[in-house]
Amino acid sequence: MDTQSGSADKTDVNPAMVLTQNRSKLLADRSFWGINLTQFLGAFNDNVFKQLVLLLALPAVVEGAANNKASEDMQGWATLVFSLPFVLFSGFAGFLSDRFSKTPIIVFSKVAEIIIMFLGLLAFLFYDRFGMLGTWSVLFLMATQSAFFGPGKYGLLPELFRPTDLPRANGLILMATFLAIIFGVVFAGKLFDFLVSNGDASGLWIGSLFCVAIAIAGTCVSLLIRTTNAAQPNAKLSSGDFGISREMIQLLGRDRPLLIALLVSCVFWMVSTIAMPTVNRLGFDMLSLDKGQTGVLVGMIAIGIMLGAPLGGWLCQKLASDRVITIGLWGIVAALALLGVWVQGNQLWLSANACRLALILLGISAAVYSIPLQVYLQDRPPSELKGRMIATMNQANFLGMMLAGPIYQFFEFVSRSMGWPINSIFWMLGLMVLPLALFYRMGEGNKA
Secondary structure, X not given: OOOOOXXXXXXXXXXXXXXXXXXXXXXXXXXXXXHHHHHHHHHHHHHHHHHHHHXXXXXXXXXXXXXXXXXXXXXHHHHHHHHHHXXXXXXXXXXXXXXXXXXXXXXXXXXXXXXXXXXXXXXXXXXXHHOHHHHHHXXXXXXXXXXXXXXXXXXXXXXXXXXXXXXXXXXXXXXXXXXXXXXXXXXXXXXXXXXOEOOEOXXXXXXXXXHXXXXXHHHHHXXXXXXXXXXXXXXXXXXXXXXXXXXXXXXXHHOHHHHHHHHHHHHHHHHHHHHHHHHHHHHHHHOOOOHHHHHHHHHHHHHHHHHHHHXXXXXXXXOOHHHHHHHHXXXXXXXXXXXXXXXXXXXXXXXHHHHHHHHHHHHHHHHHHHHHHHHHHHHOOOHHHHXXXXXXXXXXXXXXXXHHHHXXXXXXXXXXXXXXXXXXHHHHHXXXXXXXXXXXXXXXXXXX
16 A cells, blocks of 8 residues: 555665675574573563462452452452553653663663562562552553563664564564563462462462572673664754644654554554463363462463464464464464353353364464554564654553453453353454454555
8 A cells, every 4th residue: 555645766775784785694693592582581471470360360369458259350440550551651652762872771771670569569478468469559660660661672673683583583582571471470370389378478478489599680681682773863852742743743644554554553562461360260160270270371372372372473484474364363363262162051062172272272372463454563664763653552562461451350240141151252352363364464565
């Protein structure tokens, strides 16, 4: 699809891309391993703490401060707390990642992670006094740190690596990220079962010591990432940088395919976020699993994404991006349809093992779908706006994730009111994805 008049004749020379042509091969590049390990360790810590908070938010699980026993599913509200900082701060984080070198921003955000993980230790230690207020406050701070880490991390990839390496780099980093999620959610479930006794969550501080150590290790490996020049060193801070900057509004106004891809990414993350607490309830309520086994169930999605990440990168080299995205979307619809089937007596139609396979299919399909979309959003903007594009993508994605919280609560209310089992939410999610599978085609067009 053509952009505004004259843009089709403009040659957009990207100096950063020219410089990366002479870089070493991806797997021989120290910076690749630095950013990959940094992301892995950060994702592990995020998911340990977030999964512990989600498990604490399950109905009738833990007795919190002042004997405030959870009587309803609060996972959606915890998800909203986690998502809010990305909506509030991603614009400013994107400005910083364009105004300054992205590498020191990554290092500083990892130092902040050490402090926040220590605060998480205190929140669990004094859970009997502060309850959810303490853990949710740390969850908010943890998400704030991630909001500043994200634009630097993803905006740095086109500056570090050759354009031909971007699909592979994204695929391998995505694979490592979801391997970290597997370990994180399983570790969180095991911690919960081992350390929470008689409704007392204060013992979880012991596991948090490990998270502090991981944050220190992540800070150390971030020093392996080479420093790049600032993309827009003369950029001036404006009020738009606390939301969506004027330059980004103008870019998205000119580049309709980029705008639509951003909205599609937002819907995808909304659906993905609703799926996570639904799987927790699926394991806890319908399959009668303990917290550790439920963590493994959640990890099935991550295993699928880990398997699907290299597959998505390979398919991007063999097929048009539109075809890869469509394959992924129909796989998501099929997996959600299978997971949503129940039989008489509100019994899950799938066996536990079949359920695990369906969740792996869901993860594979999600990875196949998301990789070409993510590469498109990274590569399409001009070099001086890549950091702010990633920040805007974060804002859009986490706006979707923030909305997912109350939407999950609404879906959970509908399922209870109708007398349906909790896995009926998967059908509701399938109906949200179906229009994308039917109608969305990623337009290439000309760059704005």
